[in-house]
Amino acid sequence: MTAVATPKFEAANERKKSRRGFLLALPAYVYLSLFFALPLLSVVVYSFAKRTSTGGVALEDWNIDSYTKLGEPIVRDILLRSFTLAIITTVICLVLAYPFSYFLATRKASTRNIMLVFVMIPFWSNFLVRNYAWRVLLGNDGPVSRVTEGVGLGETTILFTPTAIVLGLVYGFLPFMILPLYAAVERMDWSLIEASRDLGATGMQTFRKVTFPLSLPGVIAGSILVFIPSLGAYVTPQILGGGKKTMLGSYIVTQFLTARNWPVGAAVSTVLMVVMLGATMLYFRKGGRTL
Amino acid sequence: MAGNAKQLKGNTRWALGLNATLVYVFFYAPIALLILFSFSDDPLVGRWGGFTLDWYRAFGENEEVQSALGVSIRVAIMSTVVSVVLGTMAALALERYRFRGNKFFDALLYLPVIIPDVTMAVMMLLFFTIARNAASTIFGVDVSKGVWSVTVSHIAFSISFVSIVVRARIAGMSEKLEEAAQDLYASRWQAFRYVTLPLILPGIIGGGLLALTLSLDDVVITQFVAGPGSTTLPVYVFGLIRRGVSPLINAVSVVMLAASVLLVLLSLVAQRARGGDVT
Amino acid sequence: MGDEMQDQAGGPMTAAVDIQSVTKRFGDVVAVDNVDLEIADGEFFAMLGPSGCGKTTTLRMIAGLEFPTEGSLKIFGEEVGTLPPNLRPVNTVFQNYALFPHMNVLDNVSFGLRMQGKDKRESAHAAQEMLELVQLGGMAKRKPDQLSGGQQQRVALARALVNKPKVLLLDEPLGALDLKLRQDMQNELKSLQRELGVSFVFVTHDQEEALTMSDRIAVMHDGKLLQVGTAEELYDQPVNRFVADFIGQTNLIDATVFDADMIVLANGTKIRAPNPYPAGDKVAMSLRPESISIGHVDEVPDEFRSTSLTGTVSDVIYLGHSHVYTVNVDWMPLEVRTNATPTSIKHEPGSEVAIWWDRRSDWVVPDEGHGA
Structure with missing residues (x-):
């Protein structure tokens, strides 16, 4: 089969290559379309559907009632509380993680790798159990309480309060902040800091004018990675919040499992997804990469 | 020298070091205490009453726990196998080929990673309910949720994690190596079999272990799509926790945590490995 | 070929x-x-x-x-x-x-x-x-x-x-x-x-x-x-300016073809340079720094009169085995490289000099392929 190359052959060869790629992707493509994209679409569709009097869903009389319901005081409070707690969580994570990442980036490579592994372990390991650990610690008769009683501060009563929820969220998502921040600080050109100091800037000025702006992509990436799961958190409010002060995640679950108001549950889910997509797009626009 | 800027001075160094220590204490103290209390011979959780292995014995003897564990393992293995195959293929397609719709596919592949658990859970619940209704009205068959629906959902998020880990590995591997293999008379398949595959294998193993961890740890999605008899261990434990704490939960938690830490460590080691030998 | x-x-x-x-x-x-x-x-x-x-x-x-x-x-x-x-x-x-x-x-x-x-x-x-x-x-x-x-x-x-x-x-x-x-x-x-x-x-x-x-x-x-x-x-024998410039060091001097044996430089100087191009064509003459000789204005040997120019030394670099001069000839600087021997005279910056070369060592290329 020896022939002179022609534009036609070249084009056919390119097509063959592209088809090979497509076929490789196809199984995952089909799977995700069927078992991810389709479910996602159905949530959006259901958010515009009508709830029947029996708690079922009628796929007719399309309306935006479920969205107007988001403006009602109960739902608004929940939205507000969720956003507030998610923002507080993000800020605390940032405050803890920034100096940590900076410290990490200034260690020598071997130390740094070990330190990183010990951040990666909580990053990937069982989230439920790690929340449960706090439940044990914060319990009435738990170790924290006994310590505070011992030093005369009285019994610790933060379990089942928003404070406990924030504590659990920070505990759960702090690694999400550390890893992108560390990556940003580590990538930084340290000679710029030298240059700034050389040009007479103080340590604080250098940090404000050079270090922080350079690490900003990491700050944004980390904040988004903490904010999104905090906003949609379900396990932590259940375990540490006692499900009393409801957050978005719990509210959605209630609408689906107990209140049987699927359109409203779907509408809240859709809002959550839109926020998430917006934040993710911001993340990629700022040059973020996946962990 | 750029190295100088990296030298922290006096107070700064001290403050940053203290902060780092506190962060690690924050990460590990609760876990350490949980482990400690799981060996405590006191029916009250969180109080030390001498060393015992009773709670672990109870874990081994509790039939509900054991059957939930069985479901967890079955689901984890099945979903890992499928997601490793699909995720690796997707990673190869995206890193090595350009095809129509690859941008869209790329986005679709990222979504399951960033979508909140709860949203994915209701998505899947809704989907399986619709599918069940459709199946019974159209074909007259009953497809109740069960182990299969849990597995299907786990695969849906695991594919993405596997493909991200494998993609990172492929991206770090020069395309020149595959070209060199073909230049040295390897067919496309041989080039894949003897050069690409052994070099990305650590990524595949790392991704697989990650998929295993995620499947074994998932609560929220599983809780929504599990049917009767398909309760996994985390879902069972979550149910118990909501009713209150108990030393048994401590022991089960420690076992679950140990398993996930072990898998994560193995995954990290695998991802850093150099690549297997071809014999 | x-x-x-x-x-x-x-x-x-x-x-x-x-x-x-x-x-x-x-x-x-x-x-x-x-x-x-x-x-x-x-x-x-x-x-x-x-x-x-x-x-x-x-x-x-x-x-x-x-x-x-x-x-x-x-x-x-x-x-x-x-x-x-x-x-x-x-x-x-x-x-x-x-x-x-x-x-x-x-x-x-x-x-x-x-x-x-x-x-x-x-x-x-x-x-x-x-x-x-x-x-x-x-x-x-x-x-x-x-x-x-x-x-x-x-x-x-x-x-x-x-x-x-x-x-x-x-x-x-x-x-x-x-x-x-x-x-x-x-x-x-x-x-x-x-x-x-x-x-x-x-x-x-x-x-x-x-x-x-x-x-x-x-x-x-x-x-x-x-x-x-x-x-x-x-x-x-580079075929164009690009090759002349890319291979080794050279001076490229813009010129116009006068006839098969002569070209005219920008300042009107006629230089002997055999070339195959029609009269009036824009060309460039490639002149390697090491094929140029340098001396006092009255030192130009008779046989090289038709391949010589005068100028001012603006810079000289000593490289041990050679001197590299930058000679400004009226409208452009030229690089000249001479062997440095104990007897060779060094021309200081500012001195008026003549430069000349063998007509077989200049080479005319068409005025295309600008830029490198």
């Missing part, structure tokens, strides 16, 4: 590589533009040009790693334009070597033979022999990352040569080595090529490397093949 290659018996000889009207487009970008090229069997052939000139793409098309958009590509008379790389009788030494990091040196070298279905023991034996040839007999069990850059380079060579390719392709093979090692490897490559008698086609952006090693050199720029010739041909 165009002259048919002849074998010893006098009959037409088949070229090792015969490229005819080959074009390669990537989307709208023309990477290789209608190139014709013949490489003889046993030739050490270099493709030279700045990065992005199309030399690497041309090499990759010979290897089969890219297919031409159009044109014919023959290896020993057989059309291979549409064959995948594994079906072509050529092997490549890749830039940065592309050694398989997960295999030891021996497995790397025997890979090609194994893929061709050769028996394992036989392949290992042949690989070991080839390793001895490149003086790495003792390194067989090492992994590539345990070798120095120079050793990796030899493994890459052995891995390609063990397959007895009809043509060996080398993509910037010495680029990753430091200067000293590079010079050693140049000699080694050259002697290896002589010993094996196989055509080596190598791509480089380093003109000195190309000039010292190759039998013939092809200069490429912007996807076009500008000139093919021996080092001397390229140096003494």
Whole structure:
């Protein structure tokens, strides 16, 4: 089969290559379309559907009632509380993680790798159990309480309060902040800091004018990675919040499992997804990469 | 020298070091205490009453726990196998080929990673309910949720994690190596079999272990799509926790945590490995 | 070029590589533009040009790693334009070597033979022999990352040569080595090529490397093949401004053709410069710094009067073995390089000087191919 190359052959060869790629992707493509994209679409569709009097869903009389319901005081409070707690969580994570990442980036490579592994372990390991650990610690008769009683501060009563929820969220998502921040600080050109100091800037000025702006992509990436799961958190409010002060995640679950108001549950889910997509797009626009 | 800027001075160094220590204490103290209390011979959780292995014995003897564990393992293995195959293929397609719709596919592949658990859970619940209704009205068959629906959902998020880990590995591997293999008379398949595959294998193993961890740890999605008899261990434990704490939960938690830490460590080691030998 | 290659018996000889009207487009970008090229069997052939000139793409098309958009590509008379790389009788030494990091040196070298279905023991034996040839007999069990850059380079060579390719392709093979090692490897490559008698086609952006090693050199720029010739041909008779400027140092002086023997410079000076161009054509005269003599204004020998100019020294650099003068002749600076001997006079900056040259050492090129 020896022939002179022609534009036609070249084009056919390119097509063959592209088809090979497509076929490789196809199984995952089909799977995700069927078992991810389709479910996602159905949530959006259901958010515009009508709830029947029996708690079922009628796929007719399309309306935006479920969205107007988001403006009602109960739902608004929940939205507000969720956003507030998610923002507080993000800020605390940032405050803890920034100096940590900076410290990490200034260690020598071997130390740094070990330190990183010990951040990666909580990053990937069982989230439920790690929340449960706090439940044990914060319990009435738990170790924290006994310590505070011992030093005369009285019994610790933060379990089942928003404070406990924030504590659990920070505990759960702090690694999400550390890893992108560390990556940003580590990538930084340290000679710029030298240059700034050389040009007479103080340590604080250098940090404000050079270090922080350079690490900003990491700050944004980390904040988004903490904010999104905090906003949609379900396990932590259940375990540490006692499900009393409801957050978005719990509210959605209630609408689906107990209140049987699927359109409203779907509408809240859709809002959550839109926020998430917006934040993710911001993340990629700022040059973020996946962990 | 750029190295100088990296030298922290006096107070700064001290403050940053203290902060780092506190962060690690924050990460590990609760876990350490949980482990400690799981060996405590006191029916009250969180109080030390001498060393015992009773709670672990109870874990081994509790039939509900054991059957939930069985479901967890079955689901984890099945979903890992499928997601490793699909995720690796997707990673190869995206890193090595350009095809129509690859941008869209790329986005679709990222979504399951960033979508909140709860949203994915209701998505899947809704989907399986619709599918069940459709199946019974159209074909007259009953497809109740069960182990299969849990597995299907786990695969849906695991594919993405596997493909991200494998993609990172492929991206770090020069395309020149595959070209060199073909230049040295390897067919496309041989080039894949003897050069690409052994070099990305650590990524595949790392991704697989990650998929295993995620499947074994998932609560929220599983809780929504599990049917009767398909309760996994985390879902069972979550149910118990909501009713209150108990030393048994401590022991089960420690076992679950140990398993996930072990898998994560193995995954990290695998991802850093150099690549297997071809014999 | 165009002259048919002849074998010893006098009959037409088949070229090792015969490229005819080959074009390669990537989307709208023309990477290789209608190139014709013949490489003889046993030739050490270099493709030279700045990065992005199309030399690497041309090499990759010979290897089969890219297919031409159009044109014919023959290896020993057989059309291979549409064959995948594994079906072509050529092997490549890749830039940065592309050694398989997960295999030891021996497995790397025997890979090609194994893929061709050769028996394992036989392949290992042949690989070991080839390793001895490149003086790495003792390194067989090492992994590539345990070798120095120079050793990796030899493994890459052995891995390609063990397959007895009809043509060996080398993509910037010495680029990753430091200067000293590079010079050693140049000699080694050259002697290896002589010993094996196989055509080596190598791509480089380093003109000195190309000039010292190759039998013939092809200069490429912007996807076009500008000139093919021996080092001397390229140096003494460049076909255009680009080649004149790219190969070695030169002064390019804008001029207009007066007649077949004379050109007129910008300031009206007539200079003897034999040229084949019609009167009135814009041309440039290439004048190598080392072929110019420098002296006092009244020192110009009579026979060089028609090839001389006057100017002012603006700068002089002493390089030990030579002086490099910058002489401002009225409208442009010229570089002049003279041997520095104990008796030679140094002309200080500011002094009025005359410069002159043999009319056989100036060379007129058409005024195209600006820019490098």
